[in-house]
Amino acid sequence: MRIIPVMDLQRGKVVHAVGGQREDYKPLKTLLARSSDPLSIAIAFRRFGLKELYVADLDAICSTGHNLNPIGQISSQNMLGLIVDAGFRRADEVESYVKKGVKKIVLATETLGGFNEVSKVIAKYGVQVVASIDIKFGRVIAKSRSMQLPLAELIQKFEAEGASEVLLLSLDRVGTAxxxxxxxxxxxxxxxxxxxxxxxxxxxxxxxxRLQVQGASGVLVATALHNGTITKDDLYHL
Known part of the structure; x- marks a missing residue:
């Protein structure tokens, strides 16, 4: 079972994501580090024994900027495998993140223009693609009409385009416990x-x-790590 910590970046700082209401996110308070500096928190995750890091570039997702510099700083340390969601709509938008050393890209129903962008990203940049199915209150959130499909068809189409993993992201539950x-x-x-x-x-x-017993391969975790609900000892005995 892969435990994947989440880092939500906004204006160069790590913020506490709650319920998908991005305009209301506040700077992160964590037991793992003394500040909301991205590199400090990434180092804390590595010391916790974690090997991957899911990064949401909220400024890019909201089309208000980007967080390429902190992502590049973390990537250059070669301590965590980065999985990045930057609200990609088209394959060419991935390039600047790949140049920063990102090897796994998230293409999400909330922002993606079409299924064929998945195979384009893989062919052009040689990275793995995680297909994120974004859900609010039990319903799939999709920008493209082509993605307004039943769950089974969505998954089949993403797999057919070459997605190596599927992420079920319940946006309304993020940060809510x-x-x-x-x-x-x-x-x-x-x-x-x-x-x-x-x-x-x-x-x-x-x-x-419970998720492990159900058959999930991994889980994204943020709040439960930062507030100490999930400990290093918990992960050791998982």
Missing amino acids: QGPNHAILENTLSYATVPVLVGGGLRDITDVR
Whole structure:
């Protein structure tokens, strides 16, 4: 079971994401580091024993800027495998992040222009693609009409274009500690042939174990790490 910490970047700082209301996010307060500086928190994650890092570039997602510099700083340390979501709409928008050393790109239903962008990214840049199915209150959020499909068809189309993993991201549950959406995971696992990751609402190690039993390959975690609900010892015994 992969435990993947999440870093939400806004104006060069790490913020605490809650419920997908990005305009209301505040600077992160964490037990793991003394500041909300991205590199400090990335180092803290590595010391925690974690090997991957999911980064959401919120300024890029909201089309108000980007956080390429802190992402590049973290990447240059070669301590965590980066998975980056920057609200990519087209394949060519990936290039500046790939140049920073990012090897795994998130293409999300919330922003992506079409399924064929997945295979374009893979062919042009040689990176892996995580297909993020963005969900609010049980419904898929999709920018493109071509993606306004039942869950099974969405997954099949992403897989056909070459996505190496699927992420179920419950945006309304992010940072809320309401618990993951177990029902949607069960449905997804019956369709997917690639590894499935889950994000949003994780409360504690009990949630992680239940997701593991269900068949999830990994889970995105933020709040439960920062407030100490999930400890290094918990992960050691997982």
